[in-house]
Amino acid sequence: xxxxxxxxxxxxxxxxxxxxxxxxxxxxxxxxxxxxxxxxxxxxxxxxxxxxxxxxxxxxxxxxxxxxxxxxxxxxxxxxxxxxxxxxxxxxxxxxxxxxxxxxxxxxxxxxxxxxxxxxxxxxxxxxxxxxxxxxxxxxxxxxxx
Amino acid sequence: xxxxxxxxxxxxxxxxxxxxxxxxxxxxxxxxxxxxxxxxxxxxxxxxxxxxxxxxxxxxxxxxxxxxxxxxxxxxxxxxxxxxxxxxxxxxxxxxxxxxxxxxxxxxxxxxxxxxxxxxxxxxxxxxxxxxxxxxxxxxxxxxxx
DNA sequence: ACTTCAAGTTGTACTATACAACCAGATCGG
DNA sequence: CCGATCTGGTTGTATAGTACAACTTGAAGT
Numbered sequence: 001x002x003x004x005x006x007x008x009x010x011x012x013x014x015x016x017x018x019x020x021x022x023x024x025x026x027x028x029x030x031x032x033x034x035x036x037x038x039x040x041x042x043x044x045x046x047x048x049x050x051x052x053x054x055x056x057x058x059x060x061x062x063x064x065x066x067x068x069x070x071x072x073x074x075x076x077x078x079x080x081x082x083x084x085x086x087x088x089x090x091x092x093x094x095x096x097x098x099x100x101x102x103x104x105x106x107x108x109x110x111x112x113x114x115x116x117x118x119x120x121x122x123x124x125x126x127x128x129x130x131x132x133x134x135x136x137x138x139x140x141x142x143x144x145x146x
Numbered sequence: 147x148x149x150x151x152x153x154x155x156x157x158x159x160x161x162x163x164x165x166x167x168x169x170x171x172x173x174x175x176x177x178x179x180x181x182x183x184x185x186x187x188x189x190x191x192x193x194x195x196x197x198x199x200x201x202x203x204x205x206x207x208x209x210x211x212x213x214x215x216x217x218x219x220x221x222x223x224x225x226x227x228x229x230x231x232x233x234x235x236x237x238x239x240x241x242x243x244x245x246x247x248x249x250x251x252x253x254x255x256x257x258x259x260x261x262x263x264x265x266x267x268x269x270x271x272x273x274x275x276x277x278x279x280x281x282x283x284x285x286x287x288x289x290x291x292x
Numbered sequence: 293a294c295t296t297c298a299a300g301t302t303g304t305a306c307t308a309t310a311c312a313a314c315c316a317g318a319t320c321g322g
Numbered sequence: 323c324c325g326a327t328c329t330g331g332t333t334g335t336a337t338a339g340t341a342c343a344a345c346t347t348g349a350a351g352t
Contacts, residue, residue, distance in 0.1 A: 006271035011259040013278035014163065018171075019184055019204065021164030035308075038165055052330060058165065061310050066332055068308085088317045088330045113157040116284050125152035128277040131270065132159035138262050181339075198299060207341050212301055214339085234299045234348050 029105050036072060039065075040094065040102045043078060048093040077101060174258065175251050181206075185214060186223060186240065186248045194227075194239040223247060 001009070021034070029037070039054055046053075055065040069092060072078045077098030080090040094102065117125060147155070171180040178186070185200055201211040215238060218224045223244030229235035240248065263271060 001272045001275060003268040003271050006268070006275040007259055007263055008256070009275035010263065010271070010278060011256060013275070013282050014167070014259075015180070015184065015255075016282050017160065017278070018164050018167030019180060021160070021167075033307080034161070034165060038161065050330075060308095062331065063311080063333080064309055066330095070332090086318070086330085090331080109157060109161075110154070113153050116281070117153055117156065120280075122149040122152070124277065125149050125156070126147045127273060128281070129147060129152040129155035129159070131274040131277065132156060132163070134266075135262070135274070136159050136162050179338080196299075206339095208300065209302080209342080210340055212299095216301090232299085232349070236300080 032105050037105055039068060040098055043092055043094050044102055048091050050089050178251050182218060183251055186244055189238055189240050190248055194237050196235055196237060
């Protein structure tokens with residue numbers, strides 16, 4: 001495979017993957033969309049953050065985040081705590097139920113990935129993971145990374 | 147990196163990629179969504195096929211495909227030819243304009259990928275491509291692949 | 293010929309998304 | 323201190339993509 005062919009294949013395969021991801025994610029976990037899952041994961045990882053931070057991080061409009069957050073709150077998965085220092089900001093936190101559902105969905109996603117990758121040699125797994133991390137870490141030139 | 151960690155990382159990175167792909171595809175090419183692009187690509191590759199085939203291949207509802215196809219036809223990118231052997235069937239073909247737009251978007255996507263992968267050693271490109279192909283080729287056990 | 297099957301279309305509904313207009317709290321220059 | 327401006331967030335409106343169900347039309351089997 002030449003370098004040009006490889007780039008071509010990477011493009012094709014990443015596109016194919018992206019095409020399927022949302023649909024299959026939706027079918028796997030009707031109760032938690034890919035976006036919601038990602039937002040909950042971010043909250044867990046950071047231990048709470050503002051809606052504006054989520055919007056910036058995922059390149060979503062603040063209105064979109066606002067509605068997602070409202071839905072997650074309605075579902076009892078997150079709660080808002082008004083920042084005492086600045087009454088405009090609401091710091092978002094996972095609730096117990098949110099943490100639990102997140103763990104559950106994460107586990108089931110992990111199981112699906114494990115099955116899919118079951119017969120890969122360890123060395124290939126590590127290299128593939130490394131490539132993906134490297135691929136995703138790339139930022140367009142001139143971008144100040146946040 | 148242990149195998150378990152690698153699986154974890156692959157899951158995380160593939161999810162992150164999927165999350166961004168649609169949005170960025172939409173921003174790059176407002177005139178051709180990721181789905182439309184994929185459908186056009188399929189037509190080009192196969193040299194024409196039925197709407198039902200597209201639906202089956204991409205796990206989309208036939209109504210969804212019907213509307214996508216209608217939009218592509220309205221845009222003058224594809225045309226329908228009734229199958230003389232079975233008047234229910236419409237074989238879809240790219241038009242000249244469709245072929246041209248597809249080529250143009252493909253080229254611009256390719257340039258973006260090339261830029262992103264510019265400083266990867268050839269060997270890594272080939273291996274990454276191979277992993278992606280292998281990853282996407284997987285089908286759930288018990289599935290008769292079409 | 294009647295029934296059943298297959299390809300597509302259309303009606304309806306829902307989700308995710310963006311943009312624009314807006315509200316409310318914070319901050320800064322006078 | 324006060325109006326101008328900035329920032330975080332919500333709401334109104336519009337659009338795209340999707341699914342499911344009902345329907346239409348043509349094909350095939352008994």
